[in-house]
Amino acid sequence: MTRMVESLEVTTLDRSEVLRYLGYHGQEVTPEIEARLGDAMASCLSLARPRACLRSFACGTRTSRNDGTPELPLLGCALVLEGKSIAEHLEGAVEVGVMAVTIGAGVERELRRLSLTDPLGQILLDAAATAAIERAADAAEALLVADAAARGLYTNWRFSPGYGDLPLACQPTLLAALDATRRLGITLTPSLLMVPTKSVTAVLGYFPEPHPGTRPGCKECNLRDYCSIRASGTTCQSL
Amino acid sequence: MSLDLTTLTTPQGHAAARSLRVKDDHLARVLAGEEFLLFDGAMGTQLQERGLAAGDIPELLCLTNPAEITEIHAAYVAAGSEVVTTNTFGANAAKLGDAATVQEIFSAAIECARASGARYVAADIGPTGALLQPMGTLSFEDAYALFAEQVEAADASGADLFIIETMADLAEAKAALLAVKEHSDLPAFVTMTFDEDGRTFLGTTPEVAAATLSALGADVVGINCSLGPADVAPLISRMLPWAHCPVMAQANAGLPHVHDGKTVYTITPEDYCEAVVSMLDAGVTVIGGCCGTSPAFIAGERTLLEGRLPVPRTFSDSFCVTSAQQLVALAPGEVGVIGERINPTGKKRLKEALRSGNHDYVMSEAINQTNAGAQILDVNAGLPEIDEKATLVRLVAELSGVTTLPLQIDSADPEAIEAAVRSYSGKALINSCNGKREVMESVLPIAKHYGCALVALTLDEEGIPATAEGRLAVAKKIVAETDALGIPRADVVVDCLTMAASTDQTQPRQIVRAIRLVKEELPGVRTVLGVSNVSFGLPYRELVNATFLTACFGAGLDLAIVNPLAQRYRDAYASWRALSGEDESAQDYIANYAGMKDGGPKPGTVAASQAVAQGATDDEPTTVEGRIRSLVLSGRKEAVPDQVRAILSDGDASHDVMYVINDVLIPALDEVGERFERGSFFLPQLMASAEAAKAGFTVLREEASSSDVPSKGKIALATVKGDIHDIGKNIVRMLLENYGYDVIDLGRDVDPQAFADVVVEHHVKLAGLSALMTTTVPAMAETIQLLHVQAPWCKVIVGGAVLNPEYAEMVGADYYAKDAAESARIAGEVLG
Structure with a gap:
């Protein structure tokens, strides 16, 4: 039995990744900017409350619409995944892991405050927060990988609405299926953007066999810090 | 000649006080806190157990499977629920879309509930699902309109009361409660949901929720959903002293887990009820359940209530005001400071900021006063040549984003006051009312209707009385009316009005005595005073x-x-708190003043010059121009103001403002832009340099009259409708401002017509539009089309992650800028 709302551990941020979001490629980092960057990263870590809602659903019968767009319904879930890209991503999957992750409204509120008072502070915190939500999404994905592994299933990687031709239009149902507005405070604008903006929704496939070329080796894996499988002496590719 | 309370309405026409339609005596006694009331438990988890797919719209079942909904209600009634809650949590027009109308769902849902035989049917109103401005894009009035539609539908269909629940945003709860108060005479129960850290997702505490919503007229306030009852109990205890109405609790059956693909909850009915007992003992009188609870839980609660009587409650007698994140309370005898700086009277820079609409300076004043220890900030936008109401509303929204201090809404225009307090996320302090009949008739209903605290000036049609007794008489006249309206005494703050000692030396004693008399003769009311007028005409006024x-x-x-930044006040305030005993054992005073003596350094100040000296060591250029250039290039803003002052006042070699702009600051910025384009600077360096240049411009504006700093032209900027990513636009704005352009920043998610209107109104020659998402590019195209028709003189630059030169041409833009530096170059080309 898994908790429906998981608190995630994001205790450090990769400085070089934060710099990358700021368009850094080897320029001088002055002591002033170094200090402000450090402040922004510390502020991000203290304000962030990274949390996720996670569920998995069995795949229904794959069909296609009149115009040929593939559709994948999920059993016990109103979410229907449409489009060629997600059909390819989930080809052969028996279940789909669904996740919604956010680092919360505290960072969002601080970003709004800085947008009115400190533009440099805003871009630094925004970059730090982007790094933080990616880390949180890694942690959430690792929980789904572990959930699949516990049942002898193999996973590929997370795929978000808006990637390829998976429409943003599936966001309301995806969030509703996880009760993510109530549980995490994630809301949608009429144009289907999430607020807090540092939030991620995604799905990934659970497969009966290892999925070729899906995950890099453990050394390069983004989920490495959050992996619970390796500790048991195996990997998600060799259950 | 007292006011006619039955006809008092706010300037917008809302009745100050409403008479409730209460179904029966039992409910009336419940609302008086004299009897218990038992709600029902979860609807959603019951539906999921019956096979509702995750993510389906549960409200539609009222139309498609009414018998099943009634069955769930009836099971709760059989278990002892007096109130059943309609299956309408998400039944607002935004969420339902084309699936059904709001009226259809509420009619069917109330019929389903009524058919269960419940004593009372509560019309359920949940959050809109969208986040309100400023963090989200939904306006307060749009949220209000969604709720009002639900309220009218439920009232027309025969509900007995409203339950507004699972609110995380205080502003949204306020919009829903106002919708009930203004569209129905049925009782309103309001609950918010809290996280493990004791705050809602948006940072509201139980104290803030209780104080704000009960002042606003909620008939019952409380907590629902959130956590298990054992974790809700301490949060409820924090609510109880601040809620001047019954308090309710509907906790979850613990935290949700997923087991075999189903959501399950971990707490048993027995454990649940044990925790509920502690809440009943603390003073809660309305109970029920939320997610994961079932009829078994309600049956357990029914048993708890048998033979039990509500316990007497004690209420806080503090004066209190709130923002969404902070409650500021003064117990009797405690003193507080209201920051006066955001008031344009006699303040040149503030006037300029309000006229131009560029509020950076206002925000910095708010931050400085917050850091200096103010507890409340006064906000006044009273300038004859601006739209005070619109400016005040905008300032209040912006200030709420930069400070968590509660605000004092300061205006002589009742319409402006009402507009500002209506959407304010918190309990505001209104400044002010006075003893003039006309003013009381317009301002008192606003304070009552919106649950605000109120400053009452001791003046009336006869002017300011010369004596303490005269001032007391006016105070009594006003308090008689606030008493009659049911405004609590602790919410009334009497201002005995300072007069200059130099014009009448008897006045200071009269004022001091008036304060004493008001406190003695009108127990419960508070007093406030702006003191600085007393020293008018004297030296060393501080x-x-x-x-x-x-x-x-x-x-x-x-x-x-x-x-609050004036040291003398801080000294007087800090030492008085030590003398009065409010600062217990003088701890604060000792911490801040130990080791100080007359003539020594001021408390808490570090010589700012040290920091400056550290920043400017290596390879010091020999000319002032060279030093400014170097500081801008290296982004060290602290030292810039002194250097700019030096260049302006340097004896024979002094230069004028235009020289500093055109020959020093702009060339430095150009060089920054070139380095950025070449890739030898990255974004934070560009921004740090822009900040440094801005520090220089700020000095120039202070030193020069505005005619000396001519504008290079107006530029309007916005992130287009539907898009909420504004970082890129903010960077462009900062750079353009530093080049001397007047930037009108409309923000994000900007309606095409609203943008075109501003361009036309100000005859703007250059507009910049930003879009980050593919999905919002059509809104960009639409905005440009409007500009072509309505403002054909205006050139358009576009930018943003999804744009490229081809795309820019496709949407009809004149220019594509790949970054902020290029925007500045294009602006130079178009506007010179």
Whole structure:
């Protein structure tokens, strides 16, 4: 039995990744900017409350619409995944892991405050927060990988609405299926953007066999810090 | 000649006080806190157990499977629920879309509930699902309109009361509660949901929720959903002293887990009820359940209530005001400081900021006063040549984003006051009402309707009375009316009005005595005073003000309206708190003043010059121009102001403002832009340099009259409708401002017509539009089309992650800028 709302551990941020979001490629980092960057990263870590809602659903019968767009319904879930890209991503999957992750409204509120008072502070915190939500999404994905592994299933990687031709239009149902507005405070604008903006929704496939070329080796894996499988002496590719 | 309370309405026409339609005596006694009321448990988890797919719209079942919904209600009634809650949590027009109308769902849902035989049917109103401005894009009035539609539908279909629940945003809860108050005469129960850290997702505490919503007229307030009852109990205890109405609790059955693909909850009915007992003992009188609870839980709660009587409650007698994140309370005898700096009277820079609409300076004043220890900030936008109402509303929204301090809404225009307090996320302090009949008739209903605290000036049609007794008489006249309206005494703050000692030396004593009389003769009310007028015409005014302030504190003054950055006030305030015993064992005083003596350094100040000296060591250029250039290039803003002042006042070699702009700052910025384009600077360096240049411009504006700093032209900027990513636009704005352009920043998610209107109104020659998402590019195209028709003189630059030169041409833009530096170059090309 898994908790429906998981608190995630994001205790450090990769400085070089934060710099990358700021368009850094080897320029001088002055002591002033170094200090402000450090402040922004510390502020991000203290304000962030990274949390996720996670569920998995069995795949229904794959069909296609009149115009040929593939559709994948999920059993016990109103979410229907449409489009060629997600059909390819989930080809052969028996279940789909669904996740919604956010680092919360505290960072969002601080970003709004800085947008009115400190533009440099805003871009630094925004970059730090982007790094933080990616880390949180890694942690959430690792929980789904572990959930699949516990049942002898193999996973590929997370795929978000808006990637390829998976429409943003599936966001309301995806969030509703996880009760993510109530549980995490994630809301949608009429144009289907999430607020807090540092939030991620995604799905990934659970497969009966290892999925070729899906995950890099453990050394390069983004989920490495959050992996619970390796500790048991195996990997998600060799259950 | 007292006011006719039955006809008092706010300037917008809302009745100040409403008479409730209460179904029966039992419910009336419940609302008086004299009897218990038992709600029902979860609807959603019951539906999921019956096979509702995750993510389906549960409200539609009222139309498609009414018998099943009634069955769930009936099971709760059989278990002992007096109230059943309609299956309408998400039944608002935004969520339902084309699936059904709001009226259809509420009619069917109330019929389903009624058919269960429940004593009362509560119309359920949940959050809209969208986040309100400023963090989200939904306006307060649009949220209000969604709720109002639900309220009218439910009232027409025969609901007995409203339950507004699972709110995380205080502003949204306020919009829903106002919708009930203004569209129905049925009772309103309001609950919010809290996280493990004791705050809602948006940072509201239980104290803030209780104080704000009960002042606003909620008939019952409380907590639902959130956590298990054992974790809700301490949060409820924090609510109880601040809620001047019954308090309710509907906790979850613990935290949700997923087991075999189903959501399950971990707490048993027995454990649940054990925790509920502690809440009943603390003073809760309305109970029920939320997610994961079932009829078994309700049956257990029914048993708990048998033979039990509500326990007497004790309420806080503090004066209190709130923002969405902070409650500021003064117990009797405690003193507080209201920051007076955001008031344009006699302040050139603030006037300029309000006229131009560029509020950076206002925000910095708010931050400085917050850091200096103010507890409340006064906000006044009273300038004859601007739209005070619109400006005040905008300022209040912006200030709420930069400070968590509650605001004092300061205006002589009742319409402006109402507009500002209506959407304010919190319980505001209104400044002010006075004893004039006309003013009481317009301002008192606003304070009552919106649950605000109120400053009452002791003046009336006869002017300001010369004596303490005269001032007391006016205070009594106003308090008689606030008493009659049911405004609590602790929400009324009397201002005995400072007069200059130099024009009438008897006045200071009269004022001090008036404060004492008001506190004695009108127990419960508080007093406030802006002290600085007392010293008008005297030298060393700060000393006189501080002495007068101390005398007033001694007479019982509760709140001082002062400049919290002035050291003399801080000294008087800190030392009075130590003398009065409010600062227990003088801990704060000792911590801040130990080791100090007259003539020594001021408390808490570090010589700012040290920091400057550290920043400017290596390869010091020999000319001032060279030093400014170097500081801008390296982004060290602290040292820039001194250098700019030096160049302006440097004896024979002094230069004028235009020289500093055109020959020093702009060339430095150009060089920054070139380095950025070449890739030898990255974004934070560009921004740090822009900040440094801005520090220079700020000095120039202070030193020069505005005619010396000519504008290079107006540029309007916005992130287009549907898009909420504004970082890129903010960077462009900062750079353009530094080049001397007047930037009109409309923000994000900007409606095409609203943008075109501003371009036309200001005859803007260059507009910049930003879009980050593919999905919002059509809104960009639409905005440009409107501009082509309505403002054909205006050139358009576009930018943003999804744009490229081809795309820019496709949407009809004149220019594509790949970054902020390029925007500045294009602006130079178009506007010179």
